[in-house]
Amino acid sequence: MGRYRPPRKQGSCYITPEGEKALRAEVYQLWKIERPEVTAVVHEAAKNGDRSENGDYIYGKRRMREIDSRVRFLTKRLDSVEIVDRTPADKDIIYFGAWVTVEDEAESKQSYRIVGPDEFDLASNKLSMDSPLAKALLGKRVEDEILFKTPEGQRELYISEVWYEKS
Structure with a gap:
């Protein structure tokens, strides 16, 4: 057994x-x-x-x-x-399927796409919507600051860009 x-x-x-x-x-x-x-x-x-x-x-x-x-x-x-094969009416808000560019305090930029848990792959910048970062991003807009927990402690990021790919 x-x-x-x-x-x-x-x-x-x-x-x-x-x-x-x-x-x-x-x-x-x-x-x-x-x-x-x-x-x-x-x-x-x-x-x-x-x-x-x-x-x-x-x-x-x-x-x-x-x-x-x-x-x-x-x-x-x-x-x-x-x-989910449609883009939202308000493309300034972060929803499922969005590409998001975030900056940290050192102005280092990183882009992620928010996807489902079955398709996440950090090597290709696909972030699961169930992850702490994605949960903090969902519903936010460009120029918002987010705070989320990591194993190393609290982390703060700035949202600099949001876009959606054509389906």
């Missing part, structure tokens, strides 16, 4: 059209391409006899469980998310 892990808190149910497309592509990749390949390997390994010492069989079955679990999660998640 594995160790008990309490269920994770459900993330926000919003997603951009690009994020939804990426999740659907992942489901397709796993279900239509990767799973048939793993199934073929497991089938061939099962023909070899003793399965208890057959690495291809053991690891293939494990990978199939991982794929099935991920596909099940993604399918349920895609059924429950709401795709």
Whole structure:
């Protein structure tokens, strides 16, 4: 038996059209391409006899469980998310999907896009709307100052620019 892990808190149910497309592509990749390949390997390994010492069989079955679990999660998640594909009427206020440029005290600028929890990626400046920074940004305007908590303590930023991409 594995160790008990309490269920994770459900993330926000919003997603951009690009994020939804990426999740659907992942489901397709796993279900239509990767799973048939793993199934073929497991089938061939099962023909070899003793399965208890057959690495291809053991690891293939494990990978199939991982794929099935991920596909099940993604399918349920895609059924429950709401795709936000429209820009707001007031483009001066920060809403979901906005690109925001913030400055710190040293006048160092950083831009982020506020996206859903399923598509955040700090390497490409996509910030989850459930993060402390995004929560502090939502509903604010250009030239507002925000204060939010980080592991290092309180941090203050200045909002210098807000824009939305065309859908």
